[in-house]
Amino acid sequence: MSMMRELYTQVILDHYQRPRNRGKLEDAELEEHLLNPLCGDEVTVCATFDGDKVADVKFSGRGCSISQASASMMTERLVGKSREEARAQIEGFKAMMIGEREFPETDDLAALKGVIRYPSRIKCATLAWTAFQRGLGIR
Amino acid sequence: MSMMRELYTQVILDHYQRPRNRGKLEDAELEEHLLNPLCGDEVTVCATFDGDKVADVKFSGRGCSISQASASMMTERLVGKSREEARAQIEGFKAMMIGEREFPETDDLAALKGVIRYPSRIKCATLAWTAFQRGLGIR
Amino acid sequence: MYDVDEIRREFPILDRRIGDKRLVYLDNAATSQKPRRVLDALTKYYERHNANIHRGVHRLAEEATAAYEESRAKVARFLGAPGTTGLVFTRGTTESINLVAYAWGRKNLREGDEVLLTEVEHHSNLVPWQLAAQATGARLRFVPIREDGTLDMEEAGRLIGPKTKLVGCIHASNVLATINPVVKLARMAREAGALMLVDGAQSAPHLPVDVEALGCDFFACSGHKMLGPTGVGVLWGRPEILEEMDPFLGGGEMIREVRLDHSTYNDLPYKFEAGTMNIAQAVGLGAAVDYLGELGMENVREHERRLGEYAYGRLSELEGIEIYGPKEERTGLVSFSLPDVHPHDLSQLLDEEGIAIRSGHHCAQPLMRRLGVPATARASFYLYNVEEEVDRLVEALARAREFFRPYAI
Amino acid sequence: MYDVDEIRREFPILDRRIGDKRLVYLDNAATSQKPRRVLDALTKYYERHNANIHRGVHRLAEEATAAYEESRAKVARFLGAPGTTGLVFTRGTTESINLVAYAWGRKNLREGDEVLLTEVEHHSNLVPWQLAAQATGARLRFVPIREDGTLDMEEAGRLIGPKTKLVGCIHASNVLATINPVVKLARMAREAGALMLVDGAQSAPHLPVDVEALGCDFFACSGHKMLGPTGVGVLWGRPEILEEMDPFLGGGEMIREVRLDHSTYNDLPYKFEAGTMNIAQAVGLGAAVDYLGELGMENVREHERRLGEYAYGRLSELEGIEIYGPKEERTGLVSFSLPDVHPHDLSQLLDEEGIAIRSGHHCAQPLMRRLGVPATARASFYLYNVEEEVDRLVEALARAREFFRPYAI
Numbered sequence A, B: 001m002s003m004m005r006e007l008y009t010q011v012i013l014d015h016y017q018r019p020r021n022r023g024k025l026e027d028a029e030l031e032e033h034l035l036n037p038l039c040g041d042e043v044t045v046c047a048t049f050d051g052d053k054v055a056d057v058k059f060s061g062r063g064c065s066i067s068q069a070s071a072s073m074m075t076e077r078l079v080g081k082s083r084e085e086a087r088a089q090i091e092g093f094k095a096m097m098i099g100e101r102e103f104p105e106t107d108d109l110a111a112l113k114g115v116i117r118y119p120s121r122i123k124c125a126t127l128a129w130t131a132f133q134r135g136l137g138i139r
Numbered sequence C, D: 001m002y003d004v005d006e007i008r009r010e011f012p013i014l015d016r017r018i019g020d021k022r023l024v025y026l027d028n029a030a031t032s033q034k035p036r037r038v039l040d041a042l043t044k045y046y047e048r049h050n051a052n053i054h055r056g057v058h059r060l061a062e063e064a065t066a067a068y069e070e071s072r073a074k075v076a077r078f079l080g081a082p083g084t085t086g087l088v089f090t091r092g093t094t095e096s097i098n099l100v101a102y103a104w105g106r107k108n109l110r111e112g113d114e115v116l117l118t119e120v121e122h123h124s125n126l127v128p129w130q131l132a133a134q135a136t137g138a139r140l141r142f143v144p145i146r147e148d149g150t151l152d153m154e155e156a157g158r159l160i161g162p163k164t165k166l167v168g169c170i171h172a173s174n175v176l177a178t179i180n181p182v183v184k185l186a187r188m189a190r191e192a193g194a195l196m197l198v199d200g201a202q203s204a205p206h207l208p209v210d211v212e213a214l215g216c217d218f219f220a221c222s223g224h225k226m227l228g229p230t231g232v233g234v235l236w237g238r239p240e241i242l243e244e245m246d247p248f249l250g251g252g253e254m255i256r257e258v259r260l261d262h263s264t265y266n267d268l269p270y271k272f273e274a275g276t277m278n279i280a281q282a283v284g285l286g287a288a289v290d291y292l293g294e295l296g297m298e299n300v301r302e303h304e305r306r307l308g309e310y311a312y313g314r315l316s317e318l319e320g321i322e323i324y325g326p327k328e329e330r331t332g333l334v335s336f337s338l339p340d341v342h343p344h345d346l347s348q349l350l351d352e353e354g355i356a357i358r359s360g361h362h363c364a365q366p367l368m369r370r371l372g373v374p375a376t377a378r379a380s381f382y383l384y385n386v387e388e389e390v391d392r393l394v395e396a397l398a399r400a401r402e403f404f405r406p407y408a409i
């Protein structure tokens, strides 16, 4: 199961076990539900804003360890970002997931690097991010 | 071209060259037009009756040597037949053309035997016969 | 004698290795593997006979036409059809059902009419009817399932009535492993004056099928699930009904006479075969049903029944596992959930051990909702699978669970 | 360097004998032969990677999905499409055009609207529009041809107007060997606010094609005519237009979320790929366009142009022959009639000499009527044909005519 350790890194399993920012937000300004048509996994992301800055983000839904861990990591990263920064951040992440950009070594996100080898799982890893992107009005 | 001689027998070429009963009939009681959808050939058969007996048969249309010769031979055979006899005659011929019945050695129709080897041409050989069959109300 | 070792030697892909592990292919409900003789039939067709059919007078065209039409006759015989007139080649079950939903449904359904389906349907026998209902104003109704996954036939009796125009039912479920009482449904449909469509995607590959005995009006199945190539499937329909239907796809071959302003259509089954068909694939499917016929569908069924039973027993040993569908009278597949591990993670861990199973909604989202799960894992067997493969599956599942248990939420 | 001997060695069927004669295959407009590498791609797919795509997490499913999607990218590049979003796999040109006629036509056409086609269309680009017109009340109109078989563009200018919703045109004619001015038609269509559909069944295999440069909105072609397997074709459509269209076939894969009463649909191109697709065939088509790309479509075109010219010249030597279509700017096929011999009899006599040509209406009955003939004979060339084969054709035609002349009516 050594290959497995590359995919299911400690960081992923940790986020899977103790997801950050799981839940819903009353008065969310942004709320977007997204379904992965290929497997039935679904996620809802919501966010409140403080002016242009993301004040709070939460996610809910059900899915595999990859989709849950990735959603959890995303919420940590988006708090405090402007809409523009959030958008850039998401695009950057999606570029990493299709191999068009390097994962920053020092970032926890690098834990998701192993997913690239499994194209069918890339959609799991990007599900919450795409939902947020759509919530920002980008299709 | 020896195989060809088996297909294009003297009898066929003779009927092709000098088709019997080519034309139309005024006051035809039976008239049926049929198209071979696979090649565009078409035939119209018409007949007058004397009581239950076929009084006169004619065919028109355009087609290859096989379809023309076969139509010509058909007209010769149907004159004087009752509807029931005509029907049986046609069914018998179609059975020969799909190899379910022997060709009578002594009959001119045996000239069409070679066609069996070329399934795409069987439709040519049976076109006029099927038209007459339909004219008799059989589908 | 059913010699599974000999059978396995016919399937080149079964020697495939995933990393250093021998492939264990348990995703047969999604698609089956192909025996060498089917691949040989394809190659031979292309290397010796390839031509467009029906319209050519030259030798290759004659040969290709004969091969294609022979396949039609073989498949008709395999399904117990009384002749070839009602046997239409399509791309697969999905196209077959859409053909009916368009060419029969658009013509015959009206507001107030009902199409009765079941809660167990594959999307292929649901979405085409949703589209037809939207276009015509007809209403869809659904036979519910009981706790064990079998159809509630009493409720079916109440639902079938004078408004019912068509009953559509999955013959064998791709999730629950049930074999549905389609003979009974067909009888009820007929009494109500409705037509009966059977989705045979999961039955034709695994059970003896006889469309006459089923008493249905339409039967659909897919070549790729029954040892045949991808890209070919079948719609069998009663000729009298097909005859009255509108055409579906327009184009070459399905016509009789074409004028600029209107056309007349060809005889059955050609009326529904527009354009150049999947000729080589139909020929390949002919070789596949030849092989199935040689093996004997009774034997195939018996082999899979036993293997399914064995798998059900072994999987039941796993603590907390939930297996869907009834305990008895199952086909050779098992859908299940393990607590603590998402089906996706499960199949990924299994893949590392060379074991191919499927996880997801299996194109049956409404059924998933009914079962209260977003997805299940599914191991589905075919005529070449063996008990050792079930053992490898069960062991790998146990290990996967060990791996994930510490992180269970 | 375009080395036709080397190319011929790639095609196993070219060694085929008919009786004691070597096959001369001149029926390429009906379907092309397949190079070994396409057959190998099919076999390799089935022997190593076969699985259902998109929904599986295991290795074979990943590999099969990658192979299928790579093919999509290859075909998109081959056709000059700006990306893969608008590239939908179908069974062939016929299904592609029907897809548009159903999913775009039924939604957008109304009474009073017009669809403008031409007198030269193949039944595949005529019958689907007749059916759509019947369903919607729209009217079909037709650009006539001039004496030499080229489109009457002045008349086209008069026919395109505010009522025109779609212009559909055969790119290269399968009967007349014309290459129609689709760029100009597309411009005229755009100016009138109409969409432009190009039937590329006879252009994609033979000419460099660039859908962007053509300026069309839809482009359809068939794999089997361009070295690919039977059972696969392509519809390319502008993504913005495909996006707004209704779904066509309903089922698995084309959906996003399915509830019993309604569904939402998947992103492009998957929205139009319902059920299990012709996976192996798409992979085979990928190998075919790889090969065409290697040879260079400019070179293929040049080879066929020369061969067509040579054939036109040699055939013209036959006394009384009538050759259809213009003298110049032809593709590599020649349709003709010989006095005294019906085309059927002609191809039969030629078959005895191992020469495969086609005779009939070529799925263009309205054009036959326009030409005033029930049928023509047609010799159609492809990238592996050579001048010696043309010579054999011409000699055999001369002999056939000798045979029949005594019986001429």
Ligand SMILES: Cc1ncc(COP(=O)(O)O)c(C=O)c1O
Binding pocket: C252, C274, C275, C276, C277, D029, D030, D091, D092, D093, D094, D095, D122, D124, D125, D170, D172, D173, D174, D199, D201, D202, D222, D233, D363
């Ligand atoms: C110009 C043209 N359009 C459409 C078609 C139909 O293609 P297919 O039969 O592959 O669907 C053909 C070939 O038969 C053709 O030559």
Ligand SMILES: Cc1ncc(COP(=O)(O)O)c(C=O)c1O
Binding pocket: C029, C030, C091, C092, C093, C094, C095, C122, C124, C125, C170, C172, C173, C174, C199, C201, C202, C222, C233, C363, D252, D274, D275, D276, D277
């Ligand atoms: C029960 C059932 N019906 C329909 C289908 C659809 O078959 P296809 O995808 O071959 O069209 C499937 C398989 O996916 C199935 O299992």
